[in-house]
Amino acid sequence: MIQKDYIMRMIEQLSVVLTKILFNKETKNYTQALLEIDSAYENLLGFDPDYIKAMSEGEILGMLESNGSIDAEKPIIIAELLREEAEIKELKNGLNDNVLYIFLKSFYIYVEVIIYDSRYKQKEYLKKLDKIVEKIIQYELPNQIQFKLFQYYEIIGCFGKAEDILYELIDLKYPNILFECKSFYLRLLNKSDEELLNGNLPRNEVNEGLDHIDKMSIESADKTNTK
Template sequence: MLQRDYLMKLIETLSTVIARVLLKKEVKNYEGAEEELVSAAKTLAGLDLNLIKILNAEDIISLMKTSDIFTGRCLISAELLRQYGDLLSDKGKAQDSINLYMKSLWLYLEAILTKELPVPGDYYERVDFMIKNLSPLEFPDQLKLKIFEYYEYSGKYSKAEDILFELVESEFNNIHNTGKQFYRNLSLKTDDELVKGNFSREEIEDGLEEINNLLSSD
């Protein structure tokens, strides 16, 4: 309960910060907007935004895992990096913004997959939008795994399967066992849940058979 209350307060404070950032961007006060983002990263998550910009996503996550407020720090960092990416895009630095969006996506996924966010569904539309916009780029396999886990968690089973077989094709570590568990999990879902996820019982059987065939051919 305390963790939930803390996260709710953090999200509320973050919303206030973002409102100030957007107001400053509106009048093209980009320097002021950047100062807001840097300050928020320090005060809300105890992080140096300039350091986060340099580190890759996996290093950022490792750095934050030393904290007992991991979920909150991931969420704060994801949102601030997204806003900073928007800021750079507004300033005509599109390539730099893409790098920040990719890190932001990874951190959003990490926060959602802790299963500690009070209302994780509030972030699904944002994450789906980012995945769609960044999909022309080649996602690293570790990020694809996070996307697969996110799709399964959020009930987008057909999309999860698509990512699963991309990982199978690239021979990602232990992905066959991950796939078998995925189909076992789906077999426990109701028909309504499967339909909502654009999936069926027949597809579960077909997918599991394909995974088993691939394992036996190795």
């Protein structure tokens, strides 16, 4: 009960902050909007905003991890604040490299939280992710973001797009990618035919993909053994 009250309190406080940020964005008071974000890092999370901004997405999640688990409320707040910061700076300066980097950090953390805690697989967050994806797919993305994009497409049921990214990552020799591919296809076998068709990856193509990955795994193992 105490934990639930704590979560509700954080969500309510974040909602107040986001309302203030939105007001300042709409009135083009971008400097004040950014100050509201900095205050939120300090008041909601107890973090120095400059410290968070200097950290990578992986470092942020690692900092919030305790005994192998993450309190999902803090990273979702960070993802929200990063997204708001990126949107404000885009309004001021356009989608430059710095703004893109902030969007990527936000995207990575959003996806990680949704995978970890299904409570956040809500339209509210998925709509925000959709908007970020529209921006970032125009660019050549780092491999770890590509992998998060694959996970995002699987989350929203776009299985054909998810598969396309996996094969790009195979070409890039992304770590453990054959295992990830096989796990993906095995998860899809538990979906209904309707879900697979809606995701643009019918069951026969899932089975073909699984066979193909099995063959690739055998070939990869043979090459390793002959070295």
